Amino acid sequence: MKDVSLLKEALFRLLAEKGARLMGIADLTGIVSGSMTTGISVAVPVPRHIVRDLQTAPTKEYYDAYHSLNAQLDDIVSCGAAFLQENGYQAYANTTRVVKADSNWRTPLPHKTVATRAGLGWIGKSCLLITGKYGSAVRLSSLLTDAPLPCEEPITESRCEACTVCVHACPAHALTGEMWHAGMEREALFHKEDCKKTQIQRMKQATGIETDLCGLCFAVCPYTLRYLNFHTS
Numbered sequence: 001m002k003d004v005s006l007l008k009e010a011l012f013r014l015l016a017e018k019g020a021r022l023m024g025i026a027d028l029t030g031i032v033s034g035s036m037t038t039g040i041s042v043a044v045p046v047p048r049h050i051v052r053d054l055q056t057a058p059t060k061e062y063y064d065a066y067h068s069l070n071a072q073l074d075d076i077v078s079c080g081a082a083f084l085q086e087n088g089y090q091a092y093a094n095t096t097r098v099v100k101a102d103s104n105w106r107t108p109l110p111h112k113t114v115a116t117r118a119g120l121g122w123i124g125k126s127c128l129l130i131t132g133k134y135g136s137a138v139r140l141s142s143l144l145t146d147a148p149l150p151c152e153e154p155i156t157e158s159r160c161e162a163c164t165v166c167v168h169a170c171p172a173h174a175l176t177g178e179m180w181h182a183g184m185e186r187e188a189l190f191h192k193e194d195c196k197k198t199q200i201q202r203m204k205q206a207t208g209i210e211t212d213l214c215g216l217c218f219a220v221c222p223y224t225l226r227y228l229n230f231h232t233s
Contacts, residue, residue, distance in 0.1 A: 007087060008149045014083055015042055018076040022131060022138065024118025027151040031117070032109060036090055036144040038151070041111065041118035042076050043131065043138040044069055048228050051137045054219035057206040058199075063213055066139070070096050073141035081143045089147040111140035116182065119152035122159050123180040126166040126217040127189040130159070135224025136217075156182035166217040172198030175217065 012023050026039035046065060053059050077093040084091035094109065101107050112129045116122060121131035128136040158180040167175040174195035178188050186192075199212040218224055 004148055004150060007147065011040070011080060011083060011149075015040075015076055015080055018079050019044055019072050020076050021045055022120050022133065024115070024120045025149045025151045026114050026117035026119075026154065028109075028114070028117060028144070031113065032144065035146045036092060038145050038147055038149050039109075039114040039118060040077075040080060040143050040145065040149075041115040041120050041140065042073065042080070042142065043115065043120060043129075043134070043140050044072060044076075045134045045227070046137040046139065048137075051215070051219050051224060051228060054215035058203045058214055060207045060209065062215055063203070063207065063209055063211070066213060069139040070141075073139055077141045077143040081145070084143075084145045084147050087147070089145050091143055091145040091147070093143045094141060109142070109144075111142050114142040115140055116156070117154045119155055122155045122157065123189070124158065124160050124166065124221065124223075125164065125175055125177055125179070125189065126170075126221065127175070127180075127186060128218050130221065130223050132223070134227045135221045137219070137224045137227055154182070163222060165220050165222060169220045170195075170217055171202065171214075174198070 015023050020042040022043035024041045026041060028039045029037045050062050050065050054062055074095040078095060081091035081093040099107050115129050121129045124130040130136050131138055164177055167177045172194040174191045176189055196212045199214040200210060203213050204210045
């Protein structure tokens, strides 16, 4: 497929058929090395009823959805990479099987970086991606390719303005309230160890499962509330 606009259209159609609800193309020149400097970001929303429940406490249903949505995203980006390879390009899917966070919660290329560069949203005071349609109630994945796809305009600054809802809601008091801009250190936004400790405590108390999942900060975000109250999926 020679026309890259038609290639992008066909790729996005495939990703949507597989369940992606937000998609964007990122220019990752200077961020990744090698020839695959085009990133494709995809997102799927967390179901509304699960997000509403998180406003009270973590749930087993959220734990299950977290893993099932990750599996769905693995399938989405794997199919996208295969499609691009079939059209003569290099492509690599950043699935959960091949991308592992280290002990400092870092990956070589965070999905959030690809998402902001692809125009899907910005990093909120929660240190999570915020999208206009779903707030932070999304799971993300990405893939890399050397296909010269037309890229979206990156988002490089926070749009949270004076809002501090997530900062005040955080039971760990782990969020600093700083405004994000591209290139800033993650530690300026939140205290990782305080966050992790409290997530484990809340999840174990609510479900008996000892893992670092909480969700309160994104469940109360005003952009997430717009999704819960107004947007269709």
